[in-house]
Amino acid sequence: MIESESGNPLRRKLAAHVELTSGDVRELDGLAAGARRYPAQTPLLHQSDIPESAILVLDGFACRYKFLPNGRRQITAYLLPGDLFELDLDFRLPLDCALGTLTACRLALIPRPEYEDLIRRRPRIARALQMARLTEAATLREWITNLGSRSGPERLAHFLCEMLLRLRTTGLASENQYSFPITQADLADTLGMSCVHVNRVLQKLRRDGLIELSGRRLTILRPEGLKSLAEYDGSYLKPAATPLRPSSSDRPAA
Amino acid sequence: MIESESGNPLRRKLAAHVELTSGDVRELDGLAAGARRYPAQTPLLHQSDIPESAILVLDGFACRYKFLPNGRRQITAYLLPGDLFELDLDFRLPLDCALGTLTACRLALIPRPEYEDLIRRRPRIARALQMARLTEAATLREWITNLGSRSGPERLAHFLCEMLLRLRTTGLASENQYSFPITQADLADTLGMSCVHVNRVLQKLRRDGLIELSGRRLTILRPEGLKSLAEYDGSYLKPAATPLRPSSSDRPAA
DNA sequence: CGCTGTGTTGATAATGGTCAATTCTCGTGG
DNA sequence: CCACGAGAATTGACCATTATCAACACAGCG
Numbered sequence: 001m002i003e004s005e006s007g008n009p010l011r012r013k014l015a016a017h018v019e020l021t022s023g024d025v026r027e028l029d030g031l032a033a034g035a036r037r038y039p040a041q042t043p044l045l046h047q048s049d050i051p052e053s054a055i056l057v058l059d060g061f062a063c064r065y066k067f068l069p070n071g072r073r074q075i076t077a078y079l080l081p082g083d084l085f086e087l088d089l090d091f092r093l094p095l096d097c098a099l100g101t102l103t104a105c106r107l108a109l110i111p112r113p114e115y116e117d118l119i120r121r122r123p124r125i126a127r128a129l130q131m132a133r134l135t136e137a138a139t140l141r142e143w144i145t146n147l148g149s150r151s152g153p154e155r156l157a158h159f160l161c162e163m164l165l166r167l168r169t170t171g172l173a174s175e176n177q178y179s180f181p182i183t184q185a186d187l188a189d190t191l192g193m194s195c196v197h198v199n200r201v202l203q204k205l206r207r208d209g210l211i212e213l214s215g216r217r218l219t220i221l222r223p224e225g226l227k228s229l230a231e232y233d234g235s236y237l238k239p240a241a242t243p244l245r246p247s248s249s250d251r252p253a254a
Numbered sequence: 255m256i257e258s259e260s261g262n263p264l265r266r267k268l269a270a271h272v273e274l275t276s277g278d279v280r281e282l283d284g285l286a287a288g289a290r291r292y293p294a295q296t297p298l299l300h301q302s303d304i305p306e307s308a309i310l311v312l313d314g315f316a317c318r319y320k321f322l323p324n325g326r327r328q329i330t331a332y333l334l335p336g337d338l339f340e341l342d343l344d345f346r347l348p349l350d351c352a353l354g355t356l357t358a359c360r361l362a363l364i365p366r367p368e369y370e371d372l373i374r375r376r377p378r379i380a381r382a383l384q385m386a387r388l389t390e391a392a393t394l395r396e397w398i399t400n401l402g403s404r405s406g407p408e409r410l411a412h413f414l415c416e417m418l419l420r421l422r423t424t425g426l427a428s429e430n431q432y433s434f435p436i437t438q439a440d441l442a443d444t445l446g447m448s449c450v451h452v453n454r455v456l457q458k459l460r461r462d463g464l465i466e467l468s469g470r471r472l473t474i475l476r477p478e479g480l481k482s483l484a485e486y487d488g489s490y491l492k493p494a495a496t497p498l499r500p501s502s503s504d505r506p507a508a
Numbered sequence: 509c510g511c512t513g514t515g516t517t518g519a520t521a522a523t524g525g526t527c528a529a530t531t532c533t534c535g536t537g538g
Numbered sequence: 539c540c541a542c543g544a545g546a547a548t549t550g551a552c553c554a555t556t557a558t559c560a561a562c563a564c565a566g567c568g
Binding site for chain 2: 048064066068069070072073074076077088090091093094096097127130131134136137138140141142143144145147148149150190191192231235236
Binding site for chain 4: 151152193194196197200
């Protein structure tokens, strides 16, 4: 309902990567047509399923995750509004991880034929999705780095910085605050720590005046402070590709 | 030199995914032509470089890694013989992480035009590389899980299991042993632990009779033991895709 | 009003990091 | 053949981070 004013979030995200035609835009907005609501913590796809629909997140947070035999759960990726869970075209591989909602979500399922059609008919959209895949992979590598090389507070700070940047690209975060309805237990499964420890690390960030988290809203009080704690460099998210066609104003001096 | 007998490792790897024509094979073997040797610990590409060659590993171990401002290094992926560092076709994105050798390597640089040509002229190869990309992404998610949810010994065991499976697909590992010329310091940067701790965890695996590591060769003494410690499930590496065309011998009973 | 899930706290223990010294290995030159 | 030196592996002592367990507070909701 709110989206009808600003356009669907996928369109907003892709428009940042490529220039879309009005036909592209119509097509993208059409995807949101059959959207449905799902409650929080709903499993959507199980590990080793072979998916037959792409899934577009219109509202709420979803994630990829794995359950381990020892009972622990690891979240491997967040799907925010505008993110698309894609099908692979050539193969039908069983999923290496499950998919589910974290918060209440509005999702559009896109059946395989329709999805394949879209890719074929809309080269600009295909291109933008290809770009999204690249930054997705870069994000996975960044998470590996985060989990492998940073302490608790740094990890959490890094995660919060990433969320800020990602939510901003679809207009869901203002300069320094966003809606953040994530459970501490889910944060624990994201950051590879116990939820007691998540709680304490959150308190530390609060004590240090870096963030304020009340209700389901996060405010970053000292953005530079948080970024420097996290050693955050968001360039993996906004790939400054070499310009496609240098505009006439890009004339080198001399 | 040794490869001339068994074919280049990329060809061996791709043949596992798709059926290659003799033309494909000739093309793949041709890639190894201009190969050169690089010493261990050689940087090949820096973070934020825009690469102009794909890189094929023929021999030795290379890796992707990031340096953090705090001095730590995190390895995010191993490139084993047969693995290809690919270029992206549509964009020229700056790299989100660096690339370098771990051990002495034999590498073939494939200039962008030649690489693009290969993809265009050889649909089967393109398809197989696409598959390789999918398992690469699955491997990144598995690493996230490994770093986030497993203890030191489990993490190391998991890593060793993955190496075994991956090296086997190119014939570089036997049933339960392989050449493993990796430094403990590099292992530490891989697994997100200090190298002192890596040393102690290795000793624990040895004490428990799971592995033997001497010289530069690893022997897995109790494969089931190591796998169960790691809770290892290698299905993310060998995606049992739904068969392309059921062969006539695949007739269901009744 | 009393669930139920979530957040918070304290006490205690396990895991893993840091520092510093020592040994081992192996290639190089004498 | 041996001495040497550099990098790698190993060890011990000590400390920091983080997990675990258990109790309690708090909020939203039927």
